[in-house]
Amino acid sequence: MKTKILSLVALFLTTVAINAQIDRSTMPKPGPDPVVKLGKPIKFTLDNGLKVIMVENHKLPRVSANLTIDNKPYLEGEIAGVSGMMGSLLGRGTKSISKDEFNEKVDFYGANISFFSSGAFGSSLTKYFPEILGLMADGMQNPVFSQEEFDKEVQITLDGIKSNEKSVTAAARRVENVLTYGRNHPFGEFTSKESVEKITLQDVINNYNTYYKPNNAYLVIEGDIDPKATKTLVKDLFSGWEKGEIPAYEIPEAKNVETTEIDFINMDNAVQSEIAIINNVDLTLGDDDYYAALLANNILGGGGTARLFMNLREDKGYTYGSYSSLRQNRYAGTFRATASVRNMVTDSSVVELQKEINKMRYKKVSAEELENSKEEYIGGFVMDVQKPRTVANFALNIERYNLPEDFYENYIKNIKAVTLDDVQNAAIKYFTGNKARIVITGKGIDVLKNLEKTDYVIKYFDKEGNPTVKPPMTLPIPAGMTAETVVDKYIEAIGGKEKVEAIKTTMIVSNATIQGTPLVMTMKSSAPNKTLQEIAVMGNVMQKSVFNGETGYQSARGQKMDMPQAQIDEAKATLVPFSDMAYKKGTLDRIEPIDGVNYYVVKFNNTEVFYDMKTGLKAKEVKTAKTPDGKEVKVPTTFGNYKAVNGVLFPYSVGIKTGPMDLNFEVKEIKVNEGVTDADFE
Secondary structure, three states: OHHHHHHHHHHHHHHHHHHHOOOOOOOOOOOOOOOOOOOOOEEEEOOOOOEEEEEEOOOOOEEEEEEEEOOOOOOOHHHOOHHHHHHHHOOOOEOOOOHHHHHHHHHHOOOEEEEEOOEEEEEEEHHHHHHHHHHHHHHHHOEOOOHHHHHHHHHHHHHHHHHOOOOHHHHHHHHHHHHHHOOOOOOOOOOOHHHHHHOOHHHHHHHHHHHOOHHHEEEEEEEOOOHHHHHHHHHHHHOOOOOOOOOOOOOOOOOOOOOOEEEEEEOOOOOEEEEEEEEEEOOOOOOOOHHHHHHHHHHHHOOOOOHHHHHHHHHOOOEEEEEEEEEOOOOOEEEEEEEEEEHHHHHHHHHHHHHHHHHHHHOOOOHHHHHHHHHHHHHHHHHHOOOHHHHHHHHHHHHHOOOOOOOOOOHHHHHHOOOHHHHHHHHHHHOOHHHOEEEEEEOHHHHHHHHOOOOOEEEEEOOOOOEOOOOOOOEOOOOOOOHHHHHHHHHHHHOOHHHHHOOOEEEEEEEEEEOOEEEEEEEEEEOOOEEEEEEEEOOEEEEEEEEOOOOEEEEEOOEEEEOOHHHHHHHHHOOOOOOHHHHOOOEEEEEEEEOOEEEEEEEEOOEEEEEEOOOOOEEEEEEEEEOOOOOEEEEEEEEEEEEEEOOEEEEEEEEEEEOOEEEEEEEEEEEEOOOOOHHHHO
16 A cells, blocks of 8 residues: 555656646747658559559558549530439449349448449448449449430439529529539539430430540549559459540630629529629649649638638628638639628628638738648648548549649648748739629519619629529518508507597607707697697707698798698698508508518608518608709608507607708607697697
8 A cells, every 4th residue: 555655656746847847838849840751653554545543551441443534524505414414324234234233232242332424433341342343344334324214314303403493502503603604614504404304315325425435534443452453453344445536625715704793693582692702713733823822712711710701700790601712623713702691781791701802912911820821731731641542632633633743742841832922912813803703692672772882783693694684672562451451550569549549649759969969859749630840959949840730830040931832731631649540541552671671661642651561660751852942852750669658659769861960869758648738739
């Protein structure tokens, strides 16, 4: 026991001594950059042109084979979707084995085989790999395209298109591609119901015979292999695959717009807006500024700590996430900055996205941002190179892009060499926010009014990318709804007909300020149409308007003027204490969304009245008046903060806008059926 205690004491003292030697106030110095040594792949080419890359790795008893047919993109035209359908039909039986037998064998070996229009993939345990590669080779070289399977695939494809008809995201991606690349570009065309219905079984067979060839293909095999035996296996299985001449095709150039514009796709069912700011770029893996471009994009929108995410999500709360991507491609690359946002902040999100893009162009990033981005890329790269499949993919890229053999061995060095100037220059070159398409897919009635306040020209497109016109900015009026039913709903919302009709007089006192000067407005009313309005400043009445049911006058600064006949007629038509009772004789003009809320709009003479569809409460009145020179002006009055008085709701916040002047009145006192006499209206 004593020995055990002494051992524990010794261990404790040793631990204290070690910790005492560590200065935790100073960040440890980073170690040297890791040296990346990629295994040398084994390469050979068959007589038919198939290039084979083998990467040996014995960590796990598994092997995978990945076939990539590296054809140049081509336009499928009126039968768009034929290549995808061909890829889906591969593997559904061969000339030597039925579809069911094929699938049963794959399942028996616990393996995986898949086919697609640009290649195939297979993986299994090492001991079963010869059989799996054999099945994969048979499926690729000896397919049976039956009418029965073709008809099934057509129906599956049509069902998929139908299920996406109302998908805002699917429509957004489709039109983004059409506008970015052009309808006559391979990347801009899409599979439609019309194109699928034009595809025949012979079209599928022709596509296979024309484009599924070995002379422009790569077969990458990685894992627990014996290179010599695997090479023999590949030769046995793939040497009989006949090469062919791939038709030449000239890909049209994808062009940017001359000036940034908004391209809007209206989707009435959209509950949020899909925003994508897109421009075409000429960037290919291995370009001189490739690494600087990677880092610039990563700082802007590469993840949860990037600028777009921190602005639109963390700071503004507009979205769950905002990101950017810089897609390198030998034929047509793109830069995209994206966000899915609430309808009411669509315009604000566009402003913030553009602000961050332009800030990358016109101001250098900080040294800390650049260093953090480099460390992130280097860390991810070091982790990835531990995976055999990554090494195989690197070997494939070196072949496809004609890169130097030491391209990936120098990856870390090239990342580390990027400077602040390099990042800014890459941003200027590739983030062309001044010549970009701002593609927005959303609910026009909710978002267009604010988008129209921006400086961008707005163009309109349908769900297939065809030019169209601006969508209607009103919602259909439900059957049976009239001005009378809207007002009845309002009366019910504020307390009910019985309580409202019991109110014969009201006195309302409200306060406001104008340029720091306090105002007091007193309003009195007596049914059916007697009114008084008085505005006092510092206890002195500055303006007064009175109507006794037959005649009236206005006074200001000591001068009194009788009401003109037109104003008398308007006052007689107005019912008080609740003017809404007269609005029943108006017309229900439209349903208008404002900031995400839908309003019934009732027109009565020269007044438009806005009632909240959900609550029934009145939110705004807009009167059209004429100035002395005959011009028409709109005078809006807003109502809010409803509170109950004698069981009836009254607005306690009233806003009046006259020209450049805003008056915001807060009600201080309301008296119902008291404090008002006929003498008030003399």
